[in-house]
Each structure stands twice: as C-alpha cells, then as structure tokens.
Amino acid sequence: xxxxxxxxxxxxxxxxxxxxxxxxxxxxxxxxxxxxxxxxxxxxxxxxxxxxxxxxxxxxxxxxxxxxxxxxxxxxxxxxxxxxxxxxxxxxxxxxxxxxxxxxxxxxxxxxxxxxxxxxxxxxxxxxxxxxxxxxxxxxxxxxxxxxxxxxxxxxxxxxxxxxxxxxxxxxxxxxxxxxxxxxxxxxxxxxxxxxxxxxxxxxxxxxxxxxxxxxxxxxxxxxxxxxxxxxxxxxxxxxxxxxxxxxxxxxxxxxxxxxxxxxxxxxxxxxxxxxxxxxxxxxxxxxxxxxxxxxxxxxxxxxxxxxxxxxxxxxxxxxxxxxxxxxxxxxxxxxxxxxxxxxxxxxxxxxxxxxxxxxxxxxxxxxxxxxxxxxxxxxxxxxxxxxxxxxxxxxxxxxxxxxxxxxxxxxxxxxxxxxxxxxxxxxxxxxxxxxxxxxxxxxxxxxxxxxxxxxxxxxxxxxxxxxxxxxxxxxxxxxxxxxxxxxxxxxxxxxxxxxxxxxxxxxxxxxxxxxxxxxxxxxxxxxxxxxxxxxxxxxxxxxxxxxxxxxxxxxxxxxxxxxxxxxxxxxxxxxxxxxxxxxxxxxxxxxxxxxxxxxxxxxxxxxxxxxxxxxxxxxxxxxxxxxxxxxxxxxxxxxxxxxxxxxxxxxxxxxxxxxxxxxxxxxxxxxxxxxxxxxxxxxxxxxxxxxxxxxxxxxxxxxxxxxxxxxxxxxx
Numbered sequence: 140x141x142x143x144x145x146x147x148x149x150x151x152x153x154x155x156x157x158x159x160x161x162x163x164x165x166x167x168x169x170x171x172x173x174x175x176x177x178x179x180x181x182x183x184x185x186x187x188x189x190x191x192x193x194x195x196x197x198x199x200x201x202x203x204x205x206x207x208x209x210x211x212x213x214x215x216x217x218x219x220x221x222x223x224x225x226x227x228x229x230x231x232x233x234x235x236x237x238x239x240x241x242x243x244x245x246x247x248x249x250x251x252x253x254x255x256x257x258x259x260x261x262x263x264x265x266x267x268x269x270x271x272x273x274x275x276x277x278x279x280x281x282x283x284x285x286x287x288x289x290x291x292x293x294x295x296x297x298x299x300x301x302x303x304x305x306x307x308x309x310x311x312x313x314x315x316x317x318x319x320x321x322x323x324x325x326x327x328x329x330x331x332x333x334x335x336x337x338x339x340x341x342x343x344x345x346x347x348x349x350x351x352x353x354x355x356x357x358x359x360x361x362x363x364x365x366x367x368x369x370x371x372x373x374x375x376x377x378x379x380x381x382x383x384x385x386x387x388x389x390x391x392x393x394x395x396x397x398x399x400x401x402x403x404x405x406x407x408x409x410x411x412x413x414x415x416x417x418x419x420x421x422x423x424x425x426x427x428x429x430x431x432x433x434x435x436x437x438x439x440x441x442x443x444x445x446x447x448x449x450x451x452x453x454x455x456x457x458x459x460x461x462x463x464x465x466x467x468x469x470x471x472x473x474x475x476x477x478x479x480x481x482x483x484x485x486x487x488x489x490x491x492x493x494x495x496x497x498x499x500x501x502x503x504x505x506x507x508x509x510x511x512x513x514x515x516x517x518x519x520x521x522x523x524x525x526x527x528x529x530x531x532x533x534x535x536x537x538x539x540x541x542x543x544x545x546x547x548x549x550x551x552x553x554x555x556x557x558x559x560x561x562x563x564x565x566x567x568x569x570x571x572x573x574x575x576x577x578x579x580x581x582x583x584x585x586x587x588x589x590x591x592x593x594x595x596x597x598x599x600x601x602x603x604x605x606x607x608x609x610x611x612x613x614x615x616x617x618x619x620x621x622x623x624x625x626x627x628x629x630x631x632x633x634x635x636x637x638x639x640x641x642x643x644x645x646x647x648x649x650x651x652x653x654x655x656x657x658x659x660x661x662x663x664x665x666x667x668x669x670x671x672x673x674x675x676x677x678x679x680x681x682x683x684x685x686x687x688x689x690x691x692x693x694x695x696x697x698x699x700x701x702x703x704x705x706x707x708x709x710x711x712x713x714x715x716x717x718x719x720x721x722x723x724x725x726x727x728x729x730x731x732x733x734x735x736x737x738x739x740x741x742x743x744x745x746x747x748x749x750x751x752x753x754x755x756x757x758x759x760x761x762x763x764x765x766x767x768x769x770x771x772x773x774x775x776x777x778x779x780x781x782x783x784x785x786x787x788x789x790x791x792x793x794x795x796x797x798x799x800x801x802x803x804x805x806x807x808x809x810x811x812x813x814x815x816x817x818x819x820x821x822x823x824x825x826x827x828x829x830x831x832x833x834x835x836x837x838x839x840x841x842x843x844x845x846x847x848x849x850x851x852x853x854x855x856x
Contacts (some may be wrong), residue, residue, distance in 0.1 A: 141507075144244065145247065145308060145507075146274065146275050147246070147266075147278065147279045148250070149251055150278075150280075150292075150299075153282070153314075154602070156278045157248075159479075160248050163246060164197075164246060164496030166500045170519075172243055173353040175245045177207060177209075177235065177247045177312060179208070179210065180211070184211050189247055189480060191207045192481050194248075195481075206238070212460070220604070228271075232270070239410065242611070242635070247268075249264035252787050268303075269303055274306040277310045277311070279310065279313070281312040282316075289483060293310060293312070299760075309344045309503070312345065312346070315372055320349050344502065344503070348493060350712065354490060356383065357475045357477050359380055359431065359457055360378040362382075363459060363525055365475045368434070368461045369440075370459055371441070377432075377576070379483050385473065387465060391571055401429050401430075401574070402429070402431050404431050406465060412441065412442075415445075415492075422454070422456060422575065433457075433458045435461070437462070437464055448704055455577075457576045460746070466848060484825070492554045492556045495529065504624045506755065514677065515710070516673075517674070517802075521673070524709075527840075529557055533836040534838075535639060535835055538638070540563055541564060541569075543576060544642055545642055546572065548828035548832065549573075550579060552585060553579075553585045558832055560580075561831075562580075562584070562586070563585075563587075564585065564587065566623075571587070588622060594625075597632065621845040623652050626638045630815075634777055636814070637836060639828070643821065649817070650666070657812050657814050658812070658813055659812060663701055666809065667683040667701055667809075668685040668806065670805065671709065676777075678711055679711075680705060680779060681781050681793045682705075682711075683782075683786065685804075691733065693811060696740035699715050699717060700745060701810040713748065715741070716778035717734050717738045718759065718781055719755065719784060721755065721756065730784060738752035750772035750774065752782075755768070759774070805831075808834055814842060
C-alpha cells in the first residue's frame, strides 16, 4: 500500500503503544530522510507529553514541540460538548497537510486517556484515522491472554476497524505470555509476520511481542520526577536503575541485612542513620544484594558529618529524599506511572531490541511501498549501523571490562542484540562490578585470559609469528599476559571476529599488537584510518586523520582505495577527492605532484572508481565552486570521500569541521588490517563505544563476505 502516513492507536489500556511507535520510527528512519511525529490530542494536565519528547529527541530533533500536536484535551472536550467535532477534524487535516509539505512521512500516535475517550460514542482514534485518510495500526494488550483469547481479540479489532471504514495496515499484540506465544500457529515461520486460525489467514500482518518485565518497572528517575524528590547523592547514570521491589526498613540493622534483595528500593526514615550506613556497607560487599537506591522520608536528611562521610565514598546508588512520611511515600511510589523517557538509554535499547527481535521490520517497510531516500542524515546513518550489524551477529571482544563506560555500552549492545560480546577479565569481578552499577550483562561471554585453555596455544602462535624478530618464548608469554595482546590473538585465531579497545589504553597499545599479529590485508601495505563525518543531510568520509604522518604517493593511493572500500561498506557511494592546495593543473610543486601521482595510481589500479585530484576542498564539496574550477568533473562538487595529503592537514581539518559545523565525527575507523581492530578515544562516551562496536561488526561481516567470494572463485576454477 502506497502511503506517506500511519496512525498507531491502542485498542485497550496498558497495551504498550509507545514501544510500537518507537519500533515503527526505527523502521522508517532507516529509509526516509524527513519524518514528522504527530499526536492529534495531548493531555496538557500532565505537563510535557512524554511520547512527543521521546520521539522528537530520538528521531526528529529539528521538529518544534508545538508542531507535534494539534489540540489539548480540554479544547476537544469543549468542542465535543458543543457538538462541533467537524472543526476538530478540519483543523487536524490542515495541520497534517502542513506537515506533508515539510516532511516525507508523518507517523501519528493516537490518544490514550481512558476517561477522555469515554466521552465519545465511537472510537475517536478510528474516527480521526478515517477523517484524515491514514492507514490504521492497532495495538492490543495481550497480557494474561491465552491463544484463543488472542484470536478472539484479533477478530474483534479487525471487525471494528473494518466497520469504521479505515484501512487496516497491521495489528500488534504486545505483552504476550511466552507460553502463549509458543502456542500461536504462524503462517510464515520465517518472518513470523502473520498468524492463522482455523486455516484462515488474516489479510493484514499480525505481530506478537512477549512481555518485557523491565519496561513495566519504575526507575529512580521516575521517583525523582513524580515525587519531586531531592537527590542528596548519586550520579545521573545511576538514576536509571530499575526498582524490582520496595522494602520498608523499620527493623533493626541485624534483621534488615537478612531482608534485602537485588533491585530493592530501600524506603527508610531520614533519621535512621543506622539503616543508611548498613545499606551503604552492603554495596561494597559481594556477600549482599545490590540494591537500586535509598529513599529517605519525613524530610530528614543526613547531618553534616554524615554527608561528609558519604561524600568520601564512591556510592554506586543514589540517595533521594522526600518530605512525605514513610507510609505516604510507599503509597506514592507504588502508584508511579511507568514511562520510557528520552534520557533512559537502557530502556530504549531494551525496547528497540525487543521490537526488532519479534518483528520482521523490512517486511513492514516494503508493505509501505515508499522509495528509499537518496539523502543520508546522521540519524539515518547511526540507526542504520544497528540494522547492518544485526544482519549477521558477530563476536566482538572488548578487553577493557574494568571500565564503567564499556560495561554500560555492553548492556546496550546486548539489549539491541547487535553483536555477541566477549569481555576479558575475572568473571566474578566483572559481574560484581556490573551488578553494582545495576547493569545486566549476563549474555556476555567473559574469559579470564590467565585461566583460558587457549593461553598456551596463543603463546606458541605469537612466538612462531615473531621469532624471526628475535622474540623468545618467555617474551611471548610475557606479552600474552597483556589483555591487548590476548584479545588481538583471539581475533587472529578466529575466536573473535573483531576487537575494540582504547578506552583506557593508548592508540599504540591497541594498534601495535594488531600490526604484529593480524598484519595488513593482502590488498594493501598500509594501515590507515577514516572518520565518518555526519552532517545534516549527508555523510562523508575523511582519511587519513589519525595514523600516517606523511604518506608518500603510493601510500596515499592505498589510503584512498581503503577509504573508498570503507565508504562502500557503510552504504556511502564513493566519489574520491584527493585533496591539495591546488585544483587540476593550476599548481605545481612537491606536495601537489605527490597528490597528482597518487591519483594516477588509483585511476590505473581501479579505473571504475570515481576519483579526482589534485583538488581543493571547496571545489570537491561545493557544486558552484566546482563548475568554475573543474567543470565537467564527475567528482568535483559531489565528493563523498576526502583524502588529505598528510596527518597534520587531516587531523586539524576534521576537528575544525566537527567543532565549527556541529557535525558528528565517528571514528577513527581503522582500515587495512586482515581483521577488524578499532581504537577508542580515552575520552570516549558510551555512545561512541556502541557505534564503534557496531562498525567493527560490519567490517567483520564484509571481510567474511570477501573471503567467501574468494573461496567461491577458487572452487569454480
């Protein structure tokens, strides 16, 4: 069906509609440049609309909040009382048409206030979808429903949608019990995009998603926001710990210590210093549970000396304070509405990973019959990384498991089911550290290098590889005690598909083992790097900006070829600009001649590759300048891969462009090795680690594909 909009609405309460909205936005973002989010009506009594703020920040940050909705609830109540809903529908259509003029696609999310919906004789969401002529996606709450009940709900929902004269695009049944899910009879076991009942297939796709317990649990951030709690101590990252149980501490310390469990929120009077100290003491002990947080009641807070003592300890959980008494606080906490907020990366990762696992996303997009956008935005590129990496789950080793940022990134990657993670270190210590941070990394494989049965094999292999350089077995054993060497040997031996390091190690410590063990690919003699530069409407590749200080013409040519291959790997059509201070034949000199020679080498080796050089940056990127300086060039004005003549120029240029334009710089991405190893900045953020691991996985996929094609050619010969 050809459409430029969809309308998502719940058919009943607590269906988890926002999860479906997020999943659909993720699908659309991979393919469409400009997407708008629109809610016909919001409940202004609850302040800023959470769904709008989440979707806007994640997928359409340039869209103004006020453009994301048309009416507030009280306005529509007045119109309904005046029997003047025609005005309501007309204004909705006017605002929707304005969005159609500015955006390629509009995703609409329906109303979800039960008391408000009860004012209407018909389902107002279906009436809106019908009047706006938007295909309808129904979301059903499958919690507690058995197989037959789900079939019944499907039939009822479809009957209602059909009678309303809406186009039924799809139905999502969310929060389904896993046992019920297993009993459902799918008509297509490959995509699980439809189900059948009594041998009758539904004529619209049906998707089932199991219950995800954590998505229904409050966090400390929810408590702080709803109860207006004061944060006495604690970091922002720790505010998103999930609360699994509420424990009211009214007993003595001795009994309290037997009472706590993992994930507890401890609610205690603010004057109970004994309980506060006992709770904090358990955090540093592997023999006690990892609580989620402490909530002090009654308006009491620790005295000055106590605060001084607490501040001297690196507390892994926040301490909050409220003015309510313990009874009222417990009641309010139990009634807190659970939401997925824009700043809760943990729940977002879990929700999107869950959606992508249960839903054949490409089948949804193909059903829309929308052409892929030729423009690539930063959002499209970054979200596309996950989509590409998930196509074949690779094993990526992260040797720096002691770093908190690494552990937080690992949880996100595992929840999105992007890669299989291998961590190096002592399993008990890593699991204890992650649990103290409130993280779930149980799916990661953890290897203690010194206890690994591969250790002796790696020592012998490294000795064999380097003995011609004078390496002894003792020196090889000493080298393999270093986690960077052990991780690199895992990649070399095929026990991991790629490696990411550098959060706490230098670039040399990451790259040197790779050069000694993995070495360069057969197609090149030089290891180089690129930065992927994400601008508002395009993604460019800059190389080499991190490794080679002063490459000669042959090396520069190889950097250009490697960079073009990297660009192609990530969906960027390579048009290579060999940069210099001169364009075409207008200049001469040693530096220009080097670039001219490198360009000729590239053209001779790969005549099908679009390459231009020497060329100035402005002529390479700006069509109007290109028409003057280099008319008729297929690269000038449209270059996507920029090769700098030396490290000084490249490193300074990428940083200047990044800071002055606000472009997102992803990298450095290392290229030219036989197997992928990538380096992190020691100042990297969690998001940087996540992106780098996804990039490494995509590189590993490409190398396996190249190897497969090479093996196939050999067999055919």
